[in-house]
Amino acid sequence: MYCTKKITSDLIWLGGSDRRLALFENVYPIPRGVSYNAYLIQDEKTALLDTVDQAIAERFFENLEHALQGKPLNYVIVNHMEPDHAATLGTVLSRYPEATVIGNAKTLPMIKQFFPMEVEGRFQAVKEGDTLSLGRHELTFVMAPLVHWPEVMMTYDTTEKALFSADAFGTFGAMDGNIFADEVNFEQEWLDDARRYYTNIVGKYGTPVQNVLKKAAGLDIQYLCPLHGPIWRENIGWFLEKYKRWSTYTPEAWTAAIFCGSIYGHTENACEILTSRLAEKGVRHVRIFDVSHTDVSEQVSAAFQCSHLVFASATYNGGIYTPMETLLLELKAHALQNRTVALIENGSWGPAAARLMAKHLEEMKGMEQIAPPITIRSAVKEEQYRKLEDLADLIAADIAAEE
Structure with a gap:
C-alpha cells in the first residue's frame, strides 16, 4: 500500500526506507538503516525526480502510481545514476514509455551501461542553466560533477524554491514518518550519521562540493531535498555551514x-x-x-x-x-x-x-x-x-x- 508525503501542494515525496540493509555500498555499517528519496512534481506536466534502490521498488511503484492520480508521467529527471537511486529507472521507463528522460551529456552513457534498452529517442540532454517548464513550475538545471560521480546534477524548482540536491546533503538513517529535518532532533540524533555519510561518501571531493556551495549561495532555497535522509525547510544555513567546514577540511571541534x-x-x-x-x-x-x-x-x-x-x-x-x-x-x-x-x-x-x-x-x-x-x-x-x-x-x- 502506498505511503506518500506532501512537501507542498504540488511536490510529493515518494521514497522509502530500508532497515534491513547492514552495509551501505557493502562497506559502511548502517545500524539505523537508510532512506531512499524520490520526488514527483504535479503540474500541467508531471516530473519524477530520481528513482530508488531495488530494495524498496514495490513500495516506490505503489507510491508513484498513487501520486500520479491517473495522469501520465511526462518527465523522468535523472540527477544521479548510482544504483541506489537508479536501479528502478529501467522499470520506470518500461512502465511509462511516453516519459522523456532528462539528464546531462554524461548521464546517457551510464543509462546505456546499466540498462539494455533504447533510450536515445526519448532522452533530452540539458546543461548548466537550462530550464524546463512544467506549467506553473519552472525547473533549472545545475551541474554538480564529482559530487560524487561525474554525471551528477541538481534540479532547482524556481516556483517552490526547492533544490533537489542528489547525494549532497544526505545522511544515513531510515526515516520514521517524519521526513523533515525540523521534525527530528537532527543535531543530536542525525548529525553524526550525516557527517559519517559526507566524509566517507563525498569527503574526497571537497573542491567540487565547494563549487556547488557557491552555486547554492546564489539560489533562494526554501526546501533542500536530498536523495538520502530528511528534507530541509528550516535552518538550512546551519546545515550548509557544516558542508562548508567539511568540504574545506576545517575542524568542527578543537579537541x-x-x-x-x-x-x-x-x-x-x-x-x-x-x-x-x-x-x-x-x-x-x-x-x-x-x-x-x-x-x-x-x-x-x-x-x-x-x-x-x-x-x-x-x-x-x-x-x-x-x-x-x-x-x-x-x-x-x-x-x-x-x-x-x-x-x-x-x-x-x-x-x-x-x-x-x-x-x-x-x-x-x-x-x-x-x-x-x-x-x-x-x-x-x-x-x-x-x-x-x-x-x-x-x-x-x-x-x-x-x-
Whole structure:
C-alpha cells in the first residue's frame, strides 16, 4: 500500500526506507538503516525526480502510481545514476514509455551501461542553466560533477524554491514518518550519521562540493531535498555551514582524537595516559578509538571533525599495525588535510611504525606534526610517561590558542 508525503501542494515525496540493509555500498555499517528519496512534481506536466534502490521498488511503484492520480508521467529527471537511486529507472521507463528522460551529456552513457534498452529517442540532454517548464513550475538545471560521480546534477524548482540536491546533503538513517529535518532532533540524533555519510561518501571531493556551495549561495532555497535522509525547510544555513567546514577540511571541534592500535594493551596504556593529561589540562571531548574494534568509517568521520589527531601504533611484522594502516590509507583516500598530528609507536625489538606512519602523512596536505614521535619499547616507562605529559601540554596549549 502506498505511503506518500506532501512537501507542498504540488511536490510529493515518494521514497522509502530500508532497515534491513547492514552495509551501505557493502562497506559502511548502517545500524539505523537508510532512506531512499524520490520526488514527483504535479503540474500541467508531471516530473519524477530520481528513482530508488531495488530494495524498496514495490513500495516506490505503489507510491508513484498513487501520486500520479491517473495522469501520465511526462518527465523522468535523472540527477544521479548510482544504483541506489537508479536501479528502478529501467522499470520506470518500461512502465511509462511516453516519459522523456532528462539528464546531462554524461548521464546517457551510464543509462546505456546499466540498462539494455533504447533510450536515445526519448532522452533530452540539458546543461548548466537550462530550464524546463512544467506549467506553473519552472525547473533549472545545475551541474554538480564529482559530487560524487561525474554525471551528477541538481534540479532547482524556481516556483517552490526547492533544490533537489542528489547525494549532497544526505545522511544515513531510515526515516520514521517524519521526513523533515525540523521534525527530528537532527543535531543530536542525525548529525553524526550525516557527517559519517559526507566524509566517507563525498569527503574526497571537497573542491567540487565547494563549487556547488557557491552555486547554492546564489539560489533562494526554501526546501533542500536530498536523495538520502530528511528534507530541509528550516535552518538550512546551519546545515550548509557544516558542508562548508567539511568540504574545506576545517575542524568542527578543537579537541583531540586518539587512534590506538594496541595488541597487548601497552600502547593503549600510553593513549590513556595522554588522554588523562589532556583532560587535566582542560581539553574536552577527547576520544580514544580502538582501530581494531571501531569501524573505519567512524574513525574517518572523527578525523574530519577534530583538530588534533594522534596515531598510536604497535609495530607489526616490521610495519604499521594492520588496522592502523587501513585507517591511514582511508584518510588519504578521502583527502583529509590540514590537521595537527602526533605519532606514538611501540616495538619490543624494532620500532618502525612512526617512520612508516609519517610517510603516509607526508602524502596528505597540511598534516603538521606537533612534536617528535614518541617511541615505546614494550611498555611505558618513566621516560615515555614524561614525554606523553609533554605532548599533552603541547596539544592542550595549541588547542587553547585556537579556541
